[in-house]
Amino acid sequence: xxxxxxxxxxxxxxxxxxxxxxxxxxxxxxxxxxxxxxxxxxxxxxxxxxxxxxxxxxxxxxxxxxxxxxxxxxxxxxxxxxxxxxxxxxxxxxxxxxxxxxxxxxxxxxxxxxxxxxxxxxxxxxxxxxxxxxxxxxxxxxxxxxxxxxxxxxxxxxxx
Amino acid sequence: xxxxxxxxxxxxxxxxxxxxxxxxxxxxxxxxxxxxxxxxxxxxxxxxxxxxxxxxxxxxxxxxxxxxxxxxxxxxxxxxxxxxxxxxxxxxxxxxxxxxxxxxxxxxxxxxxxxxxxxxxxxxxxxxxxxxxxxxxxxxxxxxxxxxxxxxxxxxxxxxxxxxxxxxxxxxxxxxxxxxxxxxxxxxxxxxxxxxxxxxxxxxxxxxxxxxxxxxxxxxxxxxxxxxxxxxxxxxxxxxxxxxxxxxxxxxxxxxxxxxxxxxxxxxxxxxxxxxxxxxxxxxxxxxxxxxxxxxxxxxxxxxxxxxxxxxxxxxxxxxxxxxxxxxxxxxxxxxxxxxxxxxxxxxxxxxxxxxxxxxxxxxxxxxxxxxxxxxxxxxxxxxxxxxxxxxxxxxxxxxxxxxxxxxxxxx
Amino acid sequence: xxxxxxxxxxxxxxxxxxxxxxxxxxxxxxxxxxxxxxxxxxxxxxxxxxxxxxxxxxxxxxxxxxxxxxxxxxxxxxxxxxxxxxxxxxxxxxxxxxxxxxxxxxxxxxxxxxxxxxxxxxxxxxxxxxxxxxxxxxxxxxxxxxxxxxxxxxxxxxxxxxxxxxxxxx
Numbered sequence: 001x002x003x004x005x006x007x008x009x010x011x012x013x014x015x016x017x018x019x020x021x022x023x024x025x026x027x028x029x030x031x032x033x034x035x036x037x038x039x040x041x042x043x044x045x046x047x048x049x050x051x052x053x054x055x056x057x058x059x060x061x062x063x064x065x066x067x068x069x070x071x072x073x074x075x076x077x078x079x080x081x082x083x084x085x086x087x088x089x090x091x092x093x094x095x096x097x098x099x100x101x102x103x104x105x106x107x108x109x110x111x112x113x114x115x116x117x118x119x120x121x122x123x124x125x126x127x128x129x130x131x132x133x134x135x136x137x138x139x140x141x142x143x144x145x146x147x148x149x150x151x152x153x154x155x156x157x158x159x160x
Numbered sequence: 161x162x163x164x165x166x167x168x169x170x171x172x173x174x175x176x177x178x179x180x181x182x183x184x185x186x187x188x189x190x191x192x193x194x195x196x197x198x199x200x201x202x203x204x205x206x207x208x209x210x211x212x213x214x215x216x217x218x219x220x221x222x223x224x225x226x227x228x229x230x231x232x233x234x235x236x237x238x239x240x241x242x243x244x245x246x247x248x249x250x251x252x253x254x255x256x257x258x259x260x261x262x263x264x265x266x267x268x269x270x271x272x273x274x275x276x277x278x279x280x281x282x283x284x285x286x287x288x289x290x291x292x293x294x295x296x297x298x299x300x301x302x303x304x305x306x307x308x309x310x311x312x313x314x315x316x317x318x319x320x321x322x323x324x325x326x327x328x329x330x331x332x333x334x335x336x337x338x339x340x341x342x343x344x345x346x347x348x349x350x351x352x353x354x355x356x357x358x359x360x361x362x363x364x365x366x367x368x369x370x371x372x373x374x375x376x377x378x379x380x381x382x383x384x385x386x387x388x389x390x391x392x393x394x395x396x397x398x399x400x401x402x403x404x405x406x407x408x409x410x411x412x413x414x415x416x417x418x419x420x421x422x423x424x425x426x427x428x429x430x431x432x433x434x435x436x437x438x439x440x441x442x443x444x445x446x447x448x449x450x451x452x453x454x455x456x457x458x459x460x461x462x463x464x465x466x467x468x469x470x471x472x473x474x475x476x477x478x479x480x481x482x483x484x485x486x487x488x489x490x491x492x493x494x495x496x497x498x499x500x501x502x503x504x505x506x507x508x509x510x511x512x513x514x515x516x517x518x519x520x521x522x523x524x525x526x527x528x529x530x531x532x533x534x535x536x537x538x539x540x541x542x543x544x545x546x547x548x549x550x551x552x553x554x555x556x557x558x559x560x561x562x563x564x565x566x567x568x569x570x571x572x
Numbered sequence: 573x574x575x576x577x578x579x580x581x582x583x584x585x586x587x588x589x590x591x592x593x594x595x596x597x598x599x600x601x602x603x604x605x606x607x608x609x610x611x612x613x614x615x616x617x618x619x620x621x622x623x624x625x626x627x628x629x630x631x632x633x634x635x636x637x638x639x640x641x642x643x644x645x646x647x648x649x650x651x652x653x654x655x656x657x658x659x660x661x662x663x664x665x666x667x668x669x670x671x672x673x674x675x676x677x678x679x680x681x682x683x684x685x686x687x688x689x690x691x692x693x694x695x696x697x698x699x700x701x702x703x704x705x706x707x708x709x710x711x712x713x714x715x716x717x718x719x720x721x722x723x724x725x726x727x728x729x730x731x732x733x734x735x736x737x738x739x740x741x742x
Contacts, residue, residue, distance in 0.1 A: 034193050036200055037222055037568050038247035038328060041291065045317075048294075048310030063195040078571075080705040081200060081221045084192055107725075110240055113232075114712055114720030115225035115704070122738050133244075134328055174698065220703035225720075227688075228712055232719050263596055390622050390649060393677035404649065411652045503595045506645055506656065508625065517626050519643065534626035534645070542680045571703055 018156045025069075025095065026057075026148040032068040033061035034088065037075025039102040039134040046137035056144060065091035070147075071124070072140075076104035077117045089124040095159065097151070099143055100126045103133045175216050176206050185213055188553075192221045196299045196557045199567030201541070203556075210552045215545045219538075222571040230531045234497035235261055236335060238528065243329040245533060246569035248291050251277075251284040251320070252511045254333040257531075259414055260507035260518040261335045264500050267472050271456075272463040273337035274416040279350065279453040280323070280332065281415075282446040286357070287316040288512035289439050296436070296561035297368060300377050305367060312360055319349045336473035337466030342457075350454060354447060361443050369440070378433040382547040382559035385430060392543040395536055396514025397442065398563050401435035403428040408510040419456075420449050432562040439564075442512075472498045497526035504530075513537060513564050537570035577653045580619040584611055598656065605642070605659040605668045612644070612657075612674045621646040621655065624671075627681035629661075629689045633715040639663040640691055644671070667692040688713040 035043060046053050047061065062068040065088050077085055089098060100120050103109030106129040108118035117123060127150060130143040179185045191202035200221035206214040226245055230238040242253040255277055262269060269277075294309030317327045323342050324332035332339050368374045384394070389402040399406055405424045409417040425441030427434035467473045470489040479486040500522035508517040514536030523529035540563040547563070548556045577599065584590055584601060588611060591602040603611055615621040626645040633639055644657040661668060670693040671678045682693035683702040690711035693699060701708060710717050725733045 033195050037224075038244055040199070041247060041328070045310055045314070049307040050311055050314045065193075076222070076224055078221060078223050079708075080223060081192065084200075084221070088193055108722065110244070111224050111226075111229060112719075112722055112724070113225040113229045114718070115223050115228075118722050119737075121740065123740055125740060136327060220701075220705075223703040225712060228717075228719060232721075266596075391676050393623055393625070393675070406649055412654075504600075504630075505596055505598060506626070506654070515625065517645070519626060519628060519645070521630060530628075530630045532626065532628040532643075534628075538680065539677055542677055 018154075019152075021159075022152045022154055026151050028057045029070050029097075029144075029148075029151075030060050030062050030068045031058060031070040031072050032065055032088065032092070033063045034071070035074050036077065036081065037104070039074035039105070042134045042137055043072060043074045043101065043140060046140045051137040051141065053141060053144075056141070056148075058144065065089075066093060068092060069096055071096070071098045072101050073098060073105040073120045073124075073126075074101045076102075076109065076111055077120045077123065078115050079117060082117050082123045085120065086123050097127045097147055098124050099147060100129045101140060101143065102135055103131060106131065109133055175204070176214055179213075180206050184208075190553075190556075191218075196560065198295060198560060198565055201560070201565070201567055203544075205553065205556075207553065210554075212548050212551055212553065212556060215548045215556070217541050217544050219541060219567070220571055222567045224568070224572060226572050227531055227533065231528060234526045235500065235528060236493075236497055238531070239334070240329070240331055243331055244568065245572060246511065246513070246516070246535065246537070246566050247328060248288040248566055249284055249511045249513070249516075249569075250328055250330055251280045251333060252509065252516065254331060255281055255415065256507055256509040256511070256516050256518045257520075258333050258335045259509065260505055260520040261500070263505045263507055264503060264520055264522055265335075265472060265498065267336050267467055267469055269337055269415070269467060270464045271416070272341075272460040273465045273467075275453050275456045275460060276323075276338050276342060276465065277333055277415050278417065278420070279450050279457065280320070280330075282449045282453070283316050283319060283350070283353075285512045286443060286446050287313050289443060290316075292439065292512075292561070292564045293364065296558070296564075297374075299557045299561045300374060302368065302371075302374065305364065308360070308363070308367075312357065315349075315353050315356075319346070319353065322346060322349055334466070334473075336469065337464075341465045347454065347458075350450065354451060354454075357443075357447060361440070365440065368436075375433065377555070377558055378436060378562075379429075379431060381432045381551060381555045382562060383429070383431045384543065384547055388546065389430070389543075392546060393539040394514065394543060394563075395539070396510065396512070396564075397435055397438040398514060398536075398540055400424060400426045400438045402430035408508050408515055412508060414507075414509055420452050422448050432558050435562045499524060499526050500528070502529075508534070511536060513566065513569065514540065533572055535569045535572065537565040537567070538572075541565055541570055574651065574653050576619065576648075576651045577655065580615060580621075580655065583618070584614065587614075593658075598654065600656040600658050602658045602660065605661055608642075608644070608657065608659050609669050609671055609674065612646075612671050615646060615655070616674055620648045620650045621653075622649055623647045624675035624678055624681075625654075627678055627685070629685045629691055629713075631689060631713065631715045633663075637662075640666055640689060642668050642685065642691060661691055665692075666690060667694050669694050670696040672696060687711065690714065 100106045105120045128143050128147045186207045188205045191197045192200040202218040204216040226241050242257040243250040290309040290313045294306040297305035324330035386402045405426045407424045422445045474493045475486040502524045504521040506519045517534030519532040521530040547559050588607045593600040625647045630641045638660040640661040642659045646655045685691045687701045
């Protein structure tokens with residue numbers, strides 16, 4: 001017989017602060033509108049009508065890093081672009097997350113050469129990696145749901 | 161490893177006018193992270209109020225080292241890199257590369273494979289134009305067009321997935337033919353698309369062509385004369401909008417385009433709206449080509465789709481168990497590849513953006529000595545200062561959309 | 573063979589003394605780099621080669637002599653003919669004269685071969701690196717420039733490579 005059962009009749013839900021905040025963080029996570037290469041097209045496809053990412057509260061892509069929570073690194077990161085990506089990541093307000101979408105962003109992919117950073121995790125900390133070249137929009141959506149799972153289980157002490 | 165570059169003003173002084181150095185005009189950085197630069201293009205703008213005095217494009221933010229990397233791979237291995245250059249025209253890139261190899265080694269392609277190539281290339285052309293239409297109208301604040309265009313593009317990607325197993329990076333066209341024969345469902349899928357798409361084109365026309373907002377932002381913007389367009393090397397719809405009917409499918413026909421009946425749509429105004437009209441007309445021409453292609457394909461049912469030259473094309477799986485020779489060829493081709501002579505060829509094809517040329521040089525071994533991609537986006541971007549001079553920043557967005565650049569294509 | 577093309581080639585051969593190379597009906601003229609500007613002007617004004625399709629270079633290191641070839645791919649819209657010029661450039665302070673004044677779109681192509689091969693275009697208006705970062709060292713498409721291959725991670729060497737990898741700390 002806990003307090004919840006008594007309060008339920010009054011239309012009140014009790015939860016922990018941790019759970020409530022983590023839940024709200026996942027319900028409107030706005031990605032940064034930033035595409036690099038091939039994967040950006042699949043990211044656009046995921047945003048568009050057929051796959052419709054707005055089902056997950058993500059229909060709004062912000063062009064300004066100051067207004068977004070999530071950096072989807074969609075495509076290969078070159079040596080020339082790497083400082084820009086880092087700067088974009090630094091400009092995201094806390095709490096922030098990053099997804100490495102596709103093989104190139106995760107590990108360099110087929111481009112094992114002088115021009116490509118072998119995985120964007122050499123530049124910014126990455127939360128979720130998505131495999132595929134390019135990943136299907138379903139793959140991206142799965143990656144985002146995996147990130148939600150991660151965020152929902154974050155501990156209060158780890159909050160940024 | 162990550163450091164921010166410091167470029168002193170002195171190094172870049174010659175790019176701007178004296179007035180900018182005295183502080184009379186404003187220097188504005190646009191990109192590489194900007195929603196309407198279609199990728200990672202960076203533009204340095206010199207502005208007076210909102211008028212563009214000078215525009216200096218800075219590219220290379222997607223420089224992938226493809227040309228160098230291809231030199232380290234065998235001919236057939238290097239093909240996967242070609243998809244990822246111009247990621248809206250993957251089939252066309254495969255086609256250009258395979259045609260260059262076939263020209264270099266002297267390999268013939270069976271007619272059925274040629275027809276399949278043409279159909280897929282034209283489907284991809286429609287797909288690429290759909291992305292262009294969606295993003296161009298999105299830049300001009302027509303959000304719903306973006307959603308409609310991507311809806312139709314999914315159907316094309318479904319067809320590509322049907323034949324190759326991948327949505328975008330198909331690598332379906334191979335030297336000497338195509339990877340394997342198309343499945344039976346292909347006909348229905350394409351026919352359904354053909355039946356549906358004309359009404360959709362009319363819908364796009366209804367939404368944009370006579371829309372006063374769209375006309376205001378495109379007519380008379382980014383004008384380039386035919387002489388200037390040729391001198392700056394513009395090709396494809398960007399050149400045809402200025403009245404020059406140049407198309408490699410007509411002038412230097414490849415993979416059997418001479419057998420198809422189609423026209424090259426042109427306009428004379430040379431502005432953003434003219435280029436828009438050209439591309440919209442190309443939808444109809446592509447549909448015409450696909451329709452003829454389907455008819456040809458039906459006639460060629462059961463014909464081979466790969467060359468029978470076993471020195472370059474691996475034998476079908478079914479032969480391996482029965483023929484020792486086939487087994488040897490299979491082993492040789494998948495371990496060593498084939499050798500190409502120490503010669504050089506240039507193979508231009510018509511990509512949705514313009515002339516896509518492959519300069520391929522062999523050195524007698526199984527790896528290319530040099531592959532150079534003459535990419536339309538690289539050349540078109542160069543003309544951006546000419547197109548945008550004296551216009552407003554808002555017009556620049558329309559112009560970037562109208563020359564239809566893909567940064568992977570331009571930076572390679 | 574196209575009459576117009578034949579005439580153009582003959583005129584150039586007579587005036588500049590060039591070598592001819594034919595492969596699969598593609599005509600290449602091997603010209604000396606000093607003559608490139610003159611030949612291009614002649615071809616554009618006299619024979620209707622109004623478009624520079626492509627401009628690139630090839631490196632024949634180590635045994636090639638001269639080391640580089642600069643390749644000009646010209647196209648005539650009016651006559652629908654292609655012609656290729658190849659200018660051999662030696663390894664010692666490689667340079668070619670710019671043809672920016674004849675074909676304006678040579679500008680970026682020449683910047684590209686400077687960036688990628690280190691071949692200078694003399695008289696160029698804006699010779700900066702174009703594709704690689706501003707402070708890049710070396711010229712990537714030269715044959716003596718390493719590909720920059722990174723060892724591939726497999727199960728057996730995953731930890732070893734992981735330890736070497738420069739992961740970012742937050």
